[in-house]
Amino acid sequence: MMDISLKPIVIMKLAYIINTLNGTSGIIRMVTLQANYFISNYGYDIDFILLQQSPKEITFFYDLNCKVNLHFINRKRNGVKHTFQKLKLLNKILNKINPTIVMPVESNFFSLYLPYFTNSRFKYIYQRHDTKERNLKRLSGNLKISFGNTLKIFLLNLAGHKYDKFVILSDAHRADWKNLNNLIVIENPLTINDDRRKARLDKKIVLAIGRSDPIKGFDMLLKSWSIVTLKYPDWRLKIVGVKATDNELKKQIDKLGINNSVEVQMPTKNIESIYLNSSIYVCSSRLEGFPLILLEAMSFGIPVISFDCKYGPSEIISDGIDGLLVPPNDTNVLATSIIRLIEDDKLRSEFGDMAYNNIQRYSKENIMLKWKDLFESIV
DSSP states (O other): OOOOOOOOOOOEEEEEEESSSBBOHHHHHHHHHHHHOOOOOOOOEEEETTTTTGGGGOOOOSSTTOOEEEEEOOOOOSSSSHHHHHHHHHEEEEEEHOOOOEEEEEEHHHHGGGGGGSOSSSEEEEEOOOOOOOOOHHHHHOOOHHHHHHHHHHHHHHTTTTEEEEEEEEEEEEEGGOSOOEEEEHHHHHHTTOOOOOOOOOOOOOEEESSSOOOGOHHHHHHHHHHHHOOOOTOOOEEEOTTTTOOOOHHHHHHTTTTGGGGOOOOSHHHHHHHOOSEEEEEOOOSSSSOHHHHHHHHTTTEEEEESSSSHHHHHHBBBBTTEEOOOOOOHHHHEEEEEEEHHHHHHHHHHHHHHHHHGOOOOHHHHHHHHHHHHHHH
16 A cells, blocks of 8 residues: 655744834835735734834834734843843743744844744744844944944854845845855745736826935935936926935935925825826935835826935846836936926837736735745744
């Protein structure tokens, strides 16, 4: 009689480790999307362990499936003592819920070195949503604690070996982690526009989306726009995602005298309507991890213009086919590129059509299947 050995069925139980689910960051948006999809389509059990959040602070911006289990550690302070307190509580929760896979997602030392201090019986996958370069710049730029930061840079370059898989967002990130042999690329997926609506491109609106952070380069975008609006005062620049308490952009707008053609708006859940009423999208970032916003804009058939910064834009945009890549930080060329698409309706439409079709390679179905295959390959 033939002996057939069947592989036992594993009920996938994922434990995400993240600081908080409050806020509008790209990481929060992405892990929320993943959790919702994995529950609805694959029947996974999902736990979120929130390191810096208490049960009293639940003000989620993104909808989260009610089947997700939440665990609150609520330790906001850093330092050796508080880190070990955090690890003690984390280990207690992990041993209780017994996940198949543990997935930290924050770009910090706690996440990078977590497998050294937690139970080795679990499988570990690290989701790296930020660039190593941004960490290094932040550390090397702080001269007050240069010795401490030198040590941190040394440790950063050694990190990641203990993970079963270390997930990066694009091939360009491989250069950041040359010492690791556990790398795998899984890109961010499209997060909206499931019914594939398309912008008509008939509104005189140039759109940019993101938090008010120097890394997003809105200061350069406004400088470029001050050139554009001189020639086309009937067009408007809309910047979405800036908090009402942030006055830096407003000061620059006043200084450039472009108040009448620039609108600054707070984060909104009605983002699809904003895309549908825009005709050009601009990414002015100095540095990106993998710009999810570009995917979204292109999914609505909006032609995009982006600085060719690290990392991501050149892997998403086919220059001269579905959008335009501009030399990093060149505000004059950025202004010229915006004017080019304003003036050429036909080119704007052609780029939009190509973007609408090409970007489907990042559909949720395609990207989530990569995650499913990864999970099943290590358990």
